[in-house]
Amino acid sequence: MKEKIYTIPVSEVFEPGEGCPLCRLRETLEERALEYIMGAAMMEPDVRVQTNEQGFCAAHLAKMFGRKNRLSLALLLESRLAWVDEHPPAKPRRGLFGAKAEQPRPDGCYVCTRIDTAFEEMLETVCRMWAKDQAFRTLFANQACFCRPHALRMAAKAREVLGAKDAQAFQDALETIDRACLARLREDVSAYCRLYDYQSGSDRGENGGVRDAVSRAIWYLTSNKPD
């Protein structure tokens, strides 16, 4: 059985027109990857081989731990731990090339890898749709914001997959959205700072845009909203 996390319609994540559509896309891909790894993939021995070798990052283990399906997680960890046990850190080197490949990677994550692969493909689809589909170009222009990491990745993808003229036009469209979004954000963060001065930290801001300015700034800079 082949995984189906790639088939998310691009227009679906752009249609809400608020927040960053690529953050939304990433969340959907993550949800699907977690659902897959704790569901259908449990019956796929070749996937288990990969999860045993790659492991999971702390963030994704925490998300898996938070889901209902604790038995799936226990089964994944059971075979992952067996693999780790067979690859102790102090295992004697058997050969110059063998030793390197056998070391467990502390930073590996099967879920992150799956999401990143799908995300890159979706970025390419976004660029190509923008270049050939006028309706999508309008939908794109109507976005309120992209977080900065996703804007940078999208601009890089456009340079990679589009012709020079289209890539430049795409980056101009992206920059128009980013300028407006960043200007609003900076205004709100400054307003928050001024309110803090005046009110000594109490009841900062009547207006919601100002109240969550700090968490929105963190999101814009990192793609992640603080809890």
Ligand SMILES: [Zn+2]
């Ligand atoms: Zn984003």
Ligand SMILES: [Zn+2]
């Ligand atoms: Zn991960």
